[in-house]
Amino acid sequence: MIALEEIDKSFDDLHVLKGTSLTVREGGVTALIGPSGSGKSTLLRCVNLLEIPQSGRVRIDDAMIAFTPGGKVDRKAVLALRRKTGMVFQNFQLFPHLTALENVMEGLLTVLRWDRGRARQRAEDLLEKVGMSEKADAWPSSLSGGQQQRVAIARALAPSPKVLLCDEPTSALDPELAVEVVEVLAQLAREGTTMLMATHDLRLAASIASEVVFLDGGVVVESGPATQLFGAPQRNRTKQFVSTLTAQERPPA
Amino acid sequence: MPPWLSLMLESLPSLLWACLLFTIPLTLLSFALGLGVGFVAALVRLFAPAPLALIVHFYVWVFRGTPLLVQLFLIFYGLPSVGIVLDAFPAAVIGFTLNVGAYSSEIIRAVLSSVPKGQWEAAYSIGMTWSQAMRRTILPQAGRIAVPPLSNTFISLVKDTSLAAAITVPELFRAGQRIVATTYEPLILYVEVALIYLVVSSVLSGLQGRLEKRLSRYGGYLEAAS
Numbered sequence: 283m284i285a286l287e288e289i290d291k292s293f294d295d296l297h298v299l300k301g302t303s304l305t306v307r308e309g310g311v312t313a314l315i316g317p318s319g320s321g322k323s324t325l326l327r328c329v330n331l332l333e334i335p336q337s338g339r340v341r342i343d344d345a346m347i348a349f350t351p352g353g354k355v356d357r358k359a360v361l362a363l364r365r366k367t368g369m370v371f372q373n374f375q376l377f378p379h380l381t382a383l384e385n386v387m388e389g390l391l392t393v394l395r396w397d398r399g400r401a402r403q404r405a406e407d408l409l410e411k412v413g414m415s416e417k418a419d420a421w422p423s424s425l426s427g428g429q430q431q432r433v434a435i436a437r438a439l440a441p442s443p444k445v446l447l448c449d450e451p452t453s454a455l456d457p458e459l460a461v462e463v464v465e466v467l468a469q470l471a472r473e474g475t476t477m478l479m480a481t482h483d484l485r486l487a488a489s490i491a492s493e494v495v496f497l498d499g500g501v502v503v504e505s506g507p508a509t510q511l512f513g514a515p516q517r518n519r520t521k522q523f524v525s526t527l528t529a530q531e532r533p534p535a
Numbered sequence: 536m537p538p539w540l541s542l543m544l545e546s547l548p549s550l551l552w553a554c555l556l557f558t559i560p561l562t563l564l565s566f567a568l569g570l571g572v573g574f575v576a577a578l579v580r581l582f583a584p585a586p587l588a589l590i591v592h593f594y595v596w597v598f599r600g601t602p603l604l605v606q607l608f609l610i611f612y613g614l615p616s617v618g619i620v621l622d623a624f625p626a627a628v629i630g631f632t633l634n635v636g637a638y639s640s641e642i643i644r645a646v647l648s649s650v651p652k653g654q655w656e657a658a659y660s661i662g663m664t665w666s667q668a669m670r671r672t673i674l675p676q677a678g679r680i681a682v683p684p685l686s687n688t689f690i691s692l693v694k695d696t697s698l699a700a701a702i703t704v705p706e707l708f709r710a711g712q713r714i715v716a717t718t719y720e721p722l723i724l725y726v727e728v729a730l731i732y733l734v735v736s737s738v739l740s741g742l743q744g745r746l747e748k749r750l751s752r753y754g755g756y757l758e759a760a761s
Contacts, residue, residue: 330660364660367660369660371657375651375654375657379676422753438661441661
């Protein structure tokens, strides 16, 4: 079980998350949608504690950390929790000094201390899964954005995380390159990978998410199965936001 | 053979000997230790609490703001007044180390902070600790950017070691001075000394170029997409 409970997070004077709670269903894809500045990226980054909330609880399976304002943060607990997650960034953030294959092997070698042969095997398998076998020895700087993101997905999956966190995985890509990344994510979804994805790409959310959480102003406005949230939203604010999706789909007059 | 050439040839062995025995060890030792000091100083200024960072800031300010020759005189001639007596060579090593440390700390601080914050996050996201991220992700990238400016520091240091002559270290320049004192041929001898420094710095520049080429094999920085 992956859950965020009553998360409060401020940056200086900016109160981003206001007692926000979220549960991620295992084996499914949960999409966090909402307008810019709604706090969806911040909420996502609270799961692997790249952002440390001022208060609230973060739970992944039996590991739980409770944060209190001014309380001390247990680094070991943070690390243990974070190691149950993998993350895909908007800007890929591959390690530029390592090849595609080495990028995927890095966590296995450095963090999990696997031997090279075993790490190499696992990395090759993952690169094949994302369709990047042929570019295993390429430097990231020689890959297109879509290719870099696919390698980044393989890197995030390497240590077999409980949940794959995706922060705007297609936003830095032009539509053509975004398609290849969406295909990989859809494939992972079909295989039952637990994913939590922050995105303002409603098409991406509609096509692969099973659950959708609509966030606005740091609070959850509405959440539920994707079909319900997109098909029959209950709240006016949600209707208004989701209507931008239907507007996109309507062919130009 | 013209007399100037035979004088040069005659004095060459003792000059090279001084270079090999003092100039080069002094340079290598001070540079290695100076980089260590500079690295620690850079880490303190980037990551340590304010009071510690302030102390390091003060150290850098003093050693960058005063002449190297004055620093060497203070260490070798000044410290004995408070009971600290050092031999010439260790005094020179300490002086050059602290000087290199001050300059290189600024370079190292700059290159460490030039690695995008997203690289730290990527390293953390696959479960690395701070020191793993530093060692495996940040340092290799920062190291590459640091080669040209640190090579400058290194090549300057080779030449600056001639200042150690003033505190009686029998290095290359002082060996030249000694020969001048007996032959009264300053032009010939100092030209020869200058040529030796020139050869050493040129070799080092060549090595710098090769190192840069080797490190640049992975192509440019990844463009940070907006």
